[in-house]
Amino acid sequence: MLLTILDLVGIAAFAASGAxxxxxxxxxxxxxxxxxxxxxxxxxxxxxxLLGIHPPTSLDTWPNFVTALLTSLVVFFAxxxxxxxxxxxxxxxxxxxxxxxxxxxxxxxxHGAGPLAASLIGATTAIGGGxxxxxxxxxxxxxxxxxxxxxPALLGAITVVxxxxxxxxANTALVVGTVIATGLRYLALxxxxxxxTAPGAGP
Amino acid sequence: MLLTILDLVGIAAFAASGAxxxxxxxxxxxxxxxxxxxxxxxxxxxxxxLLGIHPPTSLDTWPNFVTALLTSLVVFFAxxxxxxxxxxxxxxxxxxxxxxxxxxxxxxxxHGAGPLAASLIGATTAIGGGxxxxxxxxxxxxxxxxxxxxxPALLGAITVVxxxxxxxxANTALVVGTVIATGLRYLALxxxxxxxTAPGAGP
Amino acid sequence: MLLTILDLVGIAAFAASGAxxxxxxxxxxxxxxxxxxxxxxxxxxxxxxLLGIHPPTSLDTWPNFVTALLTSLVVFFAxxxxxxxxxxxxxxxxxxxxxxxxxxxxxxxxHGAGPLAASLIGATTAIGGGxxxxxxxxxxxxxxxxxxxxxPALLGAITVVxxxxxxxxANTALVVGTVIATGLRYLALxxxxxxxTAPGAGP
Numbered sequence: 001m002l003l004t005i006l007d008l009v010g011i012a013a014f015a016a017s018g019a020x021x022x023x024x025x026x027x028x029x030x031x032x033x034x035x036x037x038x039x040x041x042x043x044x045x046x047x048x049x050l051l052g053i054h055p056p057t058s059l060d061t062w063p064n065f066v067t068a069l070l071t072s073l074v075v076f077f078a079x080x081x082x083x084x085x086x087x088x089x090x091x092x093x094x095x096x097x098x099x100x101x102x103x104x105x106x107x108x109x110x111h112g113a114g115p116l117a118a119s120l121i122g123a124t125t126a127i128g129g130g131x132x133x134x135x136x137x138x139x140x141x142x143x144x145x146x147x148x149x150x151x152p153a154l155l156g157a158i159t160v161v162x163x164x165x166x167x168x169x170a171n172t173a174l175v176v177g178t179v180i181a182t183g184l185r186y187l188a189l190x191x192x193x194x195x196x197t198a199p200g201a202g203p
Numbered sequence: 204m205l206l207t208i209l210d211l212v213g214i215a216a217f218a219a220s221g222a223x224x225x226x227x228x229x230x231x232x233x234x235x236x237x238x239x240x241x242x243x244x245x246x247x248x249x250x251x252x253l254l255g256i257h258p259p260t261s262l263d264t265w266p267n268f269v270t271a272l273l274t275s276l277v278v279f280f281a282x283x284x285x286x287x288x289x290x291x292x293x294x295x296x297x298x299x300x301x302x303x304x305x306x307x308x309x310x311x312x313x314h315g316a317g318p319l320a321a322s323l324i325g326a327t328t329a330i331g332g333g334x335x336x337x338x339x340x341x342x343x344x345x346x347x348x349x350x351x352x353x354x355p356a357l358l359g360a361i362t363v364v365x366x367x368x369x370x371x372x373a374n375t376a377l378v379v380g381t382v383i384a385t386g387l388r389y390l391a392l393x394x395x396x397x398x399x400t401a402p403g404a405g406p
Numbered sequence: 407m408l409l410t411i412l413d414l415v416g417i418a419a420f421a422a423s424g425a426x427x428x429x430x431x432x433x434x435x436x437x438x439x440x441x442x443x444x445x446x447x448x449x450x451x452x453x454x455x456l457l458g459i460h461p462p463t464s465l466d467t468w469p470n471f472v473t474a475l476l477t478s479l480v481v482f483f484a485x486x487x488x489x490x491x492x493x494x495x496x497x498x499x500x501x502x503x504x505x506x507x508x509x510x511x512x513x514x515x516x517h518g519a520g521p522l523a524a525s526l527i528g529a530t531t532a533i534g535g536g537x538x539x540x541x542x543x544x545x546x547x548x549x550x551x552x553x554x555x556x557x558p559a560l561l562g563a564i565t566v567v568x569x570x571x572x573x574x575x576a577n578t579a580l581v582v583g584t585v586i587a588t589g590l591r592y593l594a595l596x597x598x599x600x601x602x603t604a605p606g607a608g609p
Contacts, residue, residue, distance in 0.1 A: 023401040028397060029401070052460030054254055056253060061319070198438065198482050228546070231602060231603050233556055235604065262523040279604050339550065
């Protein structure tokens, strides 16, 4: 129950980030909803494609879709207010990222993926929606060049895989993995951590 | 039989729109064919990936592939003439969109998708080729910011799903859905309908 | 054994090309690894999605992933040296292209794909990683507008399919197809072959 609620919180946060970019690009209401919904449920769809879950869960689950759609509509009509909440959105997004990374890794393990595949698919679940969003609006994916984002997602997914190998319960691994992923992301945001670029790549 | 012919008409219209953009970008003949073929059969491939149909039907069906390829070659050699027919191409494209949306929704229902998934997958079948085309040539997908395109596709797909729930035959639902989707698209083109952008998003 | 080694050589060459572009775009170390790994194993992932192999082999195979990751890290730390080897990288990339095209077609045949699907999926395996790389860094895919690249890949895949129809052993078809694809690519590079653009498309 808690997981379902947190999952919807993550979807809403991702959808809000997608819809905000749609507003900035002056898309129409339908385009904003498309980008918002794809950002909210896109990571889960990619996960299900990789695991062979047909049709993808999020396409067949009303709460997931409705949450993403309603969030996009709220952003459309109230984007100035949502913008003032931007720190809240970034915070929710970090929570969603952690949850998606760990839940994605657990789903992959449940479907027979090995440890490497489960780690990579978990991270992909967390970052897939944002990559879809950026490709759709024709920008280089943010995760490739700003902030520490994909690394915490990968660490959260790895935590679940290692926890499973060590015999921890799924719930324990999910909580610990999410705390690690989301916490690391918060720290990176607070302390402006960045990873190095290549030495001597020029200005 | 009629459906097969109309399906190929839709593939040809989509392929022509993709190849025309390839010509404008001065791609070579092979690049034009790649963009044309991907635009023509890409929506069906995405549909099959979502439904777990392996390998995707359009990759394994000569008429679909050959139609898309020949259309691309015709555009390559005769693009000025095709350009003069542009209104015809837009009209065929609207017909293809309606057909793909309804046939995609029906295929999804046939493969066990629920009503939400069938509606979304139907719309995705109709718009997927165009999105692939725009991502390949590095443009923001047209459907996100111009004309009423994706909404008619979604309504056509929903018509098929509702018709199936109400017990109509698949053929009836396909015809009614296509008339609704394609008709709405024609009206939007004729009357220059657009959806609103977000209030106060600034110029 | 030889095939496995050559397969890893191909992954390394593709990963190097992806990581080099990441360095040029001044991505951070993680972004460079993401682009490098996706370029190295992306073609195989797309092939497996099209064939319904879940989870994709390359996500679940340590040598493939580690090869792509280590290559990306080498490029990160030693990109000036790698750049001086650029002709070597292009050569390895041509070898990888040929190997992926033929091995992809053979894998498709082994999974029940028909001759058309096997040819198209083989070519997709060879060019998919490069397309992912270019979409990720927000560029129009190189294969669409430069050099003869996708056509040799398609010919290599077709060779495997025709060889299978004619009753040749898989190994023979793989070798002949790779020689054709890679050899044609080398010739195109040496002789600066290009395909024509559309007549009268304007300057």
